Amino acid sequence: MKRRLRPGLAAIIMLSCLLGNRALEADPVLHVLVQLPMLGLCGVLLSPRCEWRWAQGGFAPLLAALFGIAFWMLPRSIDGAVSFPLMTLAKFLSVPLIGALLAIGWRQAHALLRGFLKAQAVSMAGFMAFLFTHSPVRLCNNYLIDDQWRLGFGFLFLAIGLAMAWTIPLLFNARPRALPLTRTKSMTPVQSGTST
Amino acid sequence: MQALLASLLVVAAGGGLLWQATDGGQALTAESARRLAVQRAPQPVSPFALETMSGASATIPDARGKVALVEFIYTTCPTLCQSAGADMFRLGNRVRKAGLADRVTLMSVSFDPEFDTVERMESYGERHDADDALWTIARPRPEVLPQILSDFGVIAIPDRMGGYTHNVAVHVVTADGKLAAIHDTGDFEGIIAAARKAVR
Numbered sequence: 122m123k124r125r126l127r128p129g130l131a132a133i134i135m136l137s138c139l140l141g142n143r144a145l146e147a148d149p150v151l152h153v154l155v156q157l158p159m160l161g162l163c164g165v166l167l168s169p170r171c172e173w174r175w176a177q178g179g180f181a182p183l184l185a186a187l188f189g190i191a192f193w194m195l196p197r198s199i200d201g202a203v204s205f206p207l208m209t210l211a212k213f214l215s216v217p218l219i220g221a222l223l224a225i226g227w228r229q230a231h232a233l234l235r236g237f238l239k240a241q242a243v244s245m246a247g248f249m250a251f252l253f254t255h256s257p258v259r260l261c262n263n264y265l266i267d268d269q270w271r272l273g274f275g276f277l278f279l280a281i282g283l284a285m286a287w288t289i290p291l292l293f294n295a296r297p298r299a300l301p302l303t304r305t306k307s308m309t310p311v312q313s314g315t316s317t
Numbered sequence: 318m319q320a321l322l323a324s325l326l327v328v329a330a331g332g333g334l335l336w337q338a339t340d341g342g343q344a345l346t347a348e349s350a351r352r353l354a355v356q357r358a359p360q361p362v363s364p365f366a367l368e369t370m371s372g373a374s375a376t377i378p379d380a381r382g383k384v385a386l387v388e389f390i391y392t393t394c395p396t397l398c399q400s401a402g403a404d405m406f407r408l409g410n411r412v413r414k415a416g417l418a419d420r421v422t423l424m425s426v427s428f429d430p431e432f433d434t435v436e437r438m439e440s441y442g443e444r445h446d447a448d449d450a451l452w453t454i455a456r457p458r459p460e461v462l463p464q465i466l467s468d469f470g471v472i473a474i475p476d477r478m479g480g481y482t483h484n485v486a487v488h489v490v491t492a493d494g495k496l497a498a499i500h501d502t503g504d505f506e507g508i509i510a511a512a513r514k515a516v517r
Contacts, residue, residue, distance in 0.1 A: 197338070
C-alpha cells in the first residue's frame, strides 16, 4: 500500500470507531475483538519508520505494547471503558499508541523474538477463551453472561486462526536445505582414489 | 545500553500501571474493585426516600439510626433476585440470632420502580416471607434512581428477555450514610461482621 494513503486510512478507521463507539461497546465481541484491534491498526498505520537507539532490537517498544495490551485485557478496564467517559478517552488515546509501539518494535525484532511473541499471542488468546467460557461469574457488570461466553468463543477462534495463519505457510514454504557442504567435500578424495 | 535502560524503565512503569489498575493484584473486575474500594474507605451515598411494600415511607440512611443492609432487585426477576430473596430471609434470621434485630434493618430496593408498584412489592415480600418490620421491600422515586445506582455502583442491563441482569450484593449502609461494605448475598458471616462493625 502506498505510504501516503496511510494517514487517510487511519483517519477513516479512527472516525468510524469514534462514531460507532456506542454500538461497538454494546457488544463485548465487537468491543474487544473488533474495535480495539481497529484502534491498534490506526497506530500501526501512523507509526513512524525510525530506528531509535532506545528501541534497538525492539525490546523496549514491544514490552511497552505488551503492558498496554495486558491492561486492556483486564475485565475491569473493559468495564470501565463502558462506564466512565474518562476511560473511553484513555482507550482512544492509548490503544493506537500500543499499535504504533507494536509496529516499531516488530520491525526491529529478531526472528526468534517474533516467533516467541507469536506463540505468546496464541496462548494468551487461548487463556482468555478459557477464562470467558468457564468463569462461573460475570466478569463485566456491563455485559450479560451469554455475551461473555460469545467473547470466549471469539478468543478461541482467534487463537485457532492465529495458530493456522502462522503455521500453515511453514508447511509450504520451508524447503529442506541442500546437504551440508562439508560432507560433499569429504566424499571427493575417496571417490577420486577409487577411480585411479 | 540505551535499549536495555529503556526496557527496564518500561518494565518498571508497566508493572506500576498494572499494579495500580488492579489495586495491587486484588481486583481484576469492576465488581471486586467496587467492593474493595468501600472496604478500604467507606463512601458516602446521597440520602433518598423510599416507599415500602406496605405503602409507608422509609429512608436510606435509616432515619431511626439503624444500619441498613440493602440489596437491589426487581420483583419480576425470574432467577437471581428470587434466590437473593431467599438469602435475605435467611440473613434476617441470622441478624435476629446475632442480637442485632433492633439496630439493623434489611431493605430490598427495586431498581424498576415504575413497574414495581406497592402491590407487586407486597406480593414479592409475601412470597419470601418479608415481615415488613425487620425486612421490607421498597422503591425509590424513578428520577432519583440513576443517582442511587451510581452511588452504590449497581449496573442493571436489559437481558433481552424482558428482564434485567444486574450485580447482586448486600450493601451495608451506616446510620450516617456511608456505604461501608459490599458482600455476596449468601456471605452471611461477612455481612453480620460488617453490620456489627457498623453499629458500633
